[in-house]
Amino acid sequence: MDLTIRNFIRYISLEKRYSPKTIESYSTDLEQFEHFVSEMSNGHDVLWAKIDKKQIRNFLIELQSRGINRRSIARKVATLKSFFKYLEKQELVEKSIASSISMPKFEHKLPQYLSRTEVNDIIRLVETKDFEGIRDKAIMELFYSSGLRLNELTNLRMEDLMLREDAIRVIGKGKKERIIPVGKKAREAVLNYINVRQQTVQAGVNELFILKSGKKMYAMAVQRLVKKYINKVVNTASASPHMLRHSYATHLLDRGANIRVVKDLLGHENLSTTQVYTHLSIDHLKRVYNEARKKASNK
Numbered sequence: 001m002d003l004t005i006r007n008f009i010r011y012i013s014l015e016k017r018y019s020p021k022t023i024e025s026y027s028t029d030l031e032q033f034e035h036f037v038s039e040m041s042n043g044h045d046v047l048w049a050k051i052d053k054k055q056i057r058n059f060l061i062e063l064q065s066r067g068i069n070r071r072s073i074a075r076k077v078a079t080l081k082s083f084f085k086y087l088e089k090q091e092l093v094e095k096s097i098a099s100s101i102s103m104p105k106f107e108h109k110l111p112q113y114l115s116r117t118e119v120n121d122i123i124r125l126v127e128t129k130d131f132e133g134i135r136d137k138a139i140m141e142l143f144y145s146s147g148l149r150l151n152e153l154t155n156l157r158m159e160d161l162m163l164r165e166d167a168i169r170v171i172g173k174g175k176k177e178r179i180i181p182v183g184k185k186a187r188e189a190v191l192n193y194i195n196v197r198q199q200t201v202q203a204g205v206n207e208l209f210i211l212k213s214g215k216k217m218y219a220m221a222v223q224r225l226v227k228k229y230i231n232k233v234v235n236t237a238s239a240s241p242h243m244l245r246h247s248y249a250t251h252l253l254d255r256g257a258n259i260r261v262v263k264d265l266l267g268h269e270n271l272s273t274t275q276v277y278t279h280l281s282i283d284h285l286k287r288v289y290n291e292a293r294k295k296a297s298n299k
Contacts, residue, residue: 004048005030008086029079033059048087053097056080060101077101111276112238113246114230119144121233123185131196132212136225138186138193139209143226143241145186146170147248147266150241154219156208163187172267180265249277 009027012018018026036059037046063073080101087093114122123144126137142148148156152170160169166182182190190208202214209217223240230239245266252262263274 002030002034002046004087004092005034005083008083011086012082025075026079026082029076030083033076033080036062049093051093051097053100056097056101111246112236112243113250114234114243115247116251118233119244119247119251122229125232126229128192131200134189134193134196135209136229138189139222139225140229140244141186141189142168142182143244144248145183146180147245147252148180148241149173149245149267150219150222152267153241154207154209154217154222157206158208159206161190161208163191170267173269176267178264178267246277249274253277 005027008030009023012026013023033056034046037051037055038044040055040058060073060077063076064070081099084093084097084099088095123137123140126133126140128134128137139153143153146168148170149172152172155171156168160171162168162179163182166184166187167179168182170178170180172178197208197210200212200214201210205214205216207216209222211217211221226241226244227239230236230243236243249262249266252265253259259274259278260271262277263271266274268274
């Protein structure tokens, strides 16, 4: 590694006290940039004072051509900005050229969701012959019925259940509390699960969902089971608890729910976060419209 880069890494480690993960990322990014510039100059050592904006842009173009996603490229831009500010402070360059490099815009990806038929097929496949099956059924129903985030579900406690009122209390991001309705099927599945939970739970465990051992269920275990059930019907790399949350929000809007109500149910801070689902809903309406026209023209 170049001496100047080593000094910078020492600086962010000892003076800035960056996390080990950030330091590792910065090291990787700067070594990658150093290697690129060296190759472009036929293997000569990098002279940081002579680096220009064109070389940085060519580096970013090279990353893009290799299929590196925009978010990773943006991180490398941030690394270069920080590095050149350090060089400026050490009077190793006259001006921070990296400050004039624009952060790449992130592509706006619409979240993938399931159709109502697919959700029903997935949940129907969950066999309730033993403790784990009964628990998994309750988890899948609750994710889709209430649009919970993964951590919100794993942190649900017994006292958060308000099943007589067909609702649950959820602690979301920023420790903000919200009350969410629970559908009839989810309510029944949770009640069935509570009956078998009592026979398995360890003393002192108050979380709703537990492992077969009686301990609190951890997030990775929930992710695995959700992915397993979704992939039985829809083979997709996007299979996750969040996919059920996306489906929940999209289906509510499809049925005419007010977007502000959906925002509150999801626990979104800003309406703009919820508005992504209006695009999904419009796409759904277009498909329905086109299918209806096709059927009409065949008559």
